[in-house]
Amino acid sequence: MTKRRPATLMLIENSPYSQDGRVRRESQALLREGWDVYVICPRAKYQRRYMNFDGVHAYQYTQREFGSGFVAYVVEYGYAMTMASLLSLWIWLRRGFQVVHAHNPPDFFVVIGLFYKLFGKKFIFDHHDLAPDMYDVRFGERARPTVAAVMRFFERLSCRIADQVIATNGSYRQVEIERCGISADKITIVRNGPEPRHFERVAPHPFLADRPEYVIGYVGEMGKQDGVDYLIRALGKLQTTRDDWYCVIIGDGEMVESLERLANDLGIGERTSFVGRVSHADVVPYLSGMDICTVPDPSNSYNDRCTMIKVMEYMAQSKPIIAFDLPETRYSAGESARYIVPNDEAKFAAALSELMDDPSLRESMGKRGRDRAAAELAWEHAVPHLLSVYRRILPGAVTSLEPVGLAPRRRDKTAKRPAVSQLEK
Known part of the structure; x- marks a missing residue:
């Protein structure tokens, strides 16, 4: 009897899946390892609400423009949290998953991760950006101390609640140890790197x-x-x-x-x-x-x-x-x-x-x-570190599964425009 493939749910707020190179690379690595990958993210122009990107199931909500400034950010993140929460419930009930893998910013996705931990799911915090520091740099003298304090709280909470934390480099690892107060053995460095x-x-x-x-x-x-x-x-x-x-x-x-x-x-x-x-x-x-x-x-x-x-x-x-x-x-x-x-x-x-x-x-x-x-520095050198995170939180989850691509998948062919490159940090 064929063993059912384990599944991970990835959460993104600041870009569509097709424009986030790191998330795409991680998703494809997990697919090759035998995982099903579901992604919740904002939708790019000319894309449908559901799309299958080379085996990755993307559930995409419409982006809304809320202007700029502090209030606009609060509304934007509140909207994203609402959409991600509703879509995650739908995926959980229809498909099922064992892992919630949140990519920041924002750090608020820890709330969704905490909810699913109550039901035995594992939570991975993928620390792309130091959100409190980015806020200080972007707003300068206009930065509000209370806002920075709230952002640091959610950063610490994300690191502490997570079963595993993924850092992009050694500097982030130090922040997670010193500022967020977690142990080094909970952190794995998965660097960004160029693809072939x-x-x-x-x-x-x-x-x-x-x-x-x-x-x-x-x-x-x-x-x-x-x-x-x-x-x-x-x-x-x-x-x-x-x-x-x-x-x-x-x-x-x-x-x-x-x-x-x-x-x-x-x-x-x-x-x-x-x-x-x-x-x-x-x-x-x-x-x-x-x-x-x-x-x-x-x-x-x-x-x-x-x-x-x-x-x-x-x-x-x-x-x-x-x-x-x-x-x-x-x-x-x-x-x-x-x-x-x-x-x-x-x-x-x-x-x-x-x-x-x-x-x-x-x-x-x-x-x-x-x-x-x-x-x-090529991405191929980072992949083993990513896979080690998943093996650590769910040992034995993937054994003798059929190769990715053999199972029938519905592929959306209606989008006519090519995905644009997310030129990332």
């Missing part, structure tokens, strides 16, 4: 293929904490000494319009292109056409502890990197990056100019980065 497609050698995107200038690139989100404004101001300084460059910025976020205005105000609008989000298939061709890639995230309590996935994607394509000297960025990039005193735009510009004039250094930095990414 990021290592593919492809021709540059047509937009970049025939450009005579040096192409400076950025791929990622454009929120307040991401520092693209530092890059724009550095380029403004670079233009005072040379004009043989062009900058391509790929991604989206709340700061795009203000960044475009800043580029125009500094007189570099014609040399700077904001491409927006691109499809998964186009990310690598754009990277292929770049000569130097940038990590302008400034030093602060949030960024100093973050692992930026864009760093490893640059490395996979053999690109030399200019970055502010942050602890986790240095850990990831190693010798593939030139490190700048944090937040110093003039030195960032000078480093760009020096690297533009040294093709042999660019090549050697790129090679060292690609070699390190392949040998140590």
Whole structure:
């Protein structure tokens, strides 16, 4: 008799499943291990409420716009919690699952995890972001101490209630031990890492293929904490000494319009292109056409502890990197990056100019980065750590199951638009 496959329920609030590279990678790894994976998340445009993504069952609710500011965030999270709670009950009654796997932000999904623990389910807290620190950085002087205290409470509660906590790097692990008060043996580090497609050698995107200038690139989100404004101001300084460059910025976020205005105000609008989000298939061709890639995230309590996935994607394509000297960025990039005193735009510009004039250094930095990414940082090296978490909380849950894909699954073919890439932290 065929043993029934174990199932996990993943919860996401800040992006659709198709746009979250880490959740997609984790889901596919669990499928290959013999798990059924159900995901509750917001729905992207041109997608249905239920979709089957290569075996992953996604139950998607409609995103609502609630504006900005503190009240809007409260309403947004309240709406997401309500939808996730209702959908989780439906999945539990119709499909069943043994694990609730919550991806933050927000940290409020612990409430759902706590409910299901009453019925014997296991709870995994996947700690993507330090939400209290992100709040402080995003709101600065407008940050409310009471809000930060509430966020720290839910962060601690998530870590303490969880059967296992997944950290993205060693810095997060320290926060979980020191700030959240949990033991080290409850934490497993599962790093972000590039997928095989990021290592593919492809021709540059047509937009970049025939450009005579040096192409400076950025791929990622454009929120307040991401520092693209530092890059724009550095380029403004670079233009005072040379004009043989062009900058391509790929991604989206709340700061795009203000960044475009800043580029125009500094007189570099014609040399700077904001491409927006691109499809998964186009990310690598754009990277292929770049000569130097940038990590302008400034030093602060949030960024100093973050692992930026864009760093490893640059490395996979053999690109030399200019970055502010942050602890986790240095850990990831190693010798593939030139490190700048944090937040110093003039030195960032000078480093760009020096690297533009040294093709042999660019090549050697790129090679060292690609070699390190392949040998140590690729996603395949993180998968065993992820699977160890599931084996620890449910030993023996997967034994001699039929391979994924043999069981009949209903696949939705109505969505005509390709999923767009979530250019993540």
